[in-house]
Amino acid sequence: MNLKELSELLGLSPTTVSRALNGYPEVNVDTKRRVEAAAAEHGYAPNTMARRLATGRTMGIGHVVPLGEHDMINPIFAEFIAGAGEAYSKAGYNMILSVVPKEKELDTYRAMAASQNVDGVIVHAPLVNDPRMKCLVDLGLPFIVHGRSHSEGEAPYCWLDIRNKDAFFHATERLTGLGHKRIALLNGLPSMMFARRRLEGFEGAMEAAGLKVDPALIRGADMTEPFGYEAASALLAKVDRPTAFLCSSLTVALGVNRAVSEIGLQLGRDISLITHDDAMSFLPNGGSMPMFASTKSSVREAGYRAAEMLIDLIEGRVMGPVTELWDVPFLDGASLGPAPRE
Amino acid sequence: MNLKELSELLGLSPTTVSRALNGYPEVNVDTKRRVEAAAAEHGYAPNTMARRLATGRTMGIGHVVPLGEHDMINPIFAEFIAGAGEAYSKAGYNMILSVVPKEKELDTYRAMAASQNVDGVIVHAPLVNDPRMKCLVDLGLPFIVHGRSHSEGEAPYCWLDIRNKDAFFHATERLTGLGHKRIALLNGLPSMMFARRRLEGFEGAMEAAGLKVDPALIRGADMTEPFGYEAASALLAKVDRPTAFLCSSLTVALGVNRAVSEIGLQLGRDISLITHDDAMSFLPNGGSMPMFASTKSSVREAGYRAAEMLIDLIEGRVMGPVTELWDVPFLDGASLGPAPRE
């Protein structure tokens, strides 16, 4: 069933039917009702592609995820996607997920701009010096970055992010306040902007406490359980082992916990741990796992806000670089204790 | 730049340019080269929506994921998506991810069929009596199910699945062979078809070993770490506690390991454990975590095959219900030992 058929069925012109269905005001109330009834009865829905061609709006938002050694499809991403998806449904947009080799990411954006199959894109997991933003600006493709690439000051694009630096500053401060001097930082990949900012927060707090940062206690990698396990095992085997761990994710913290238990120690008694929890999607409550700083469902919220922001940008309701930044909520946990006496 | 402009620029008709760009054989080799060069130079790419309207093919595959209490976007899903995405890129298709409230899933399919914005869909996580397949068959929308809903015999649709029942039969057999009599099964949600099949395999092997299944040792829930921890803690507190665990995922196994360590026991010495590993995306090697049955990257492979199969179906290269079924590879691990003497 298409518009023409439906209109013939009703003895109306396609124009009127289209207007009735799209809620134009100038349509007679009765005709409108008749049209809607007929559409529902015959299960008519306008052909998506025809409408898109006619309006010039694709109603699609691209999410390009690189397929590489490092998995980008992780719990954080999943939560974000869930949030964004909700916003899209509400606004009638479609999420288009493109899985492409990392090195083809820019080409994908160029192709998207040239073939006009998305109205905008969302950039995930920005790197320390990320080439994607400039590329997108040049292409004139509207976009929002989840995270950011610029350290301080104005960025010439829209982004939204949590206060990673502050969160890790405060977490570290909390540990130094308990007397910890040897604190290990199990961070994300150094190339990632969020890891850079977390490191800055850590270093800042160490300095503020008059402590020297030991580079041997800082590790950065994909935030997996085995990474936490292996890094913690290695660090705990040292004679001057750390008395506390600062983890970039709950997944990593689980690995640390495994390493700690394995050598007969206990988290919260012998070793302190604070983790940034960004893995709530597979650990719905985190319940029994002690933790401290948590984003909880805020990643999903971030996805929703990002999508909303992008749609506003596309539809011209907002202009120019908009940014949003929010705090990471802190949760006290059972894994904190004073540093052992020397 | 559109087709008309490009063709005028070249002094050719739009048709010829279109033919040259789409690789039709009847085009002069020189013109073809000229056209391609001009297209590249001016960054021309055909307008996606115009092409889709003209061809009647949307080049889109829908993935509907329910947004509910139970997270559907989990590591298994992520791996599957990565695999499918790869296949789509290769074939020029787009993945359209729709996040919708669970109760609106069928409506979403109906809307997709009516508005023709996808060429087909992939059904995830089928339930024991899943209404989606019948709905899709009625709608005439091509689809592939990752998993299945019908227990045995012919299903009137395409699906692809791993041998869950066999895998859990063999895993259980292995444990009974070591003398274990009290085996706990930490399964997925009972409403999920895969959990049902795993349970069947477990029960079959118990029966084959002449053992009685204790319902108190069977738990089914979302496969999270806290579930594993809490279930194992509770079960290990019983006087007649299990001597072995069979887990539906590595995430759950991690929780079991935590519970086991916490009470001073050790996996592989005091308690045996076999896990089906479907969480490789956040545990890239599983390395130090002992495990037994593993799908490793086979979920990603499944996504790739499913996408390929669906495209074949859409493009008419295959017809009728196709199914594919494969074994879960077994990996020996360090977590197995004989059952303790009575």
Place this chain on the structure above:
DNA sequence: GTGAAAGCGCTAACAT
């Protein structure tokens, strides 16, 4: 309030 007609940018019959 309704309709006729012209596009949106492409592909695909049907010539030549």
Place this chain on the structure above:
DNA sequence: ATGTTAGCGCTTTCAC
């Protein structure tokens, strides 16, 4: 080997 023409199904002026 190339061009002409007619759609694909909708929206959107413009006219009544």
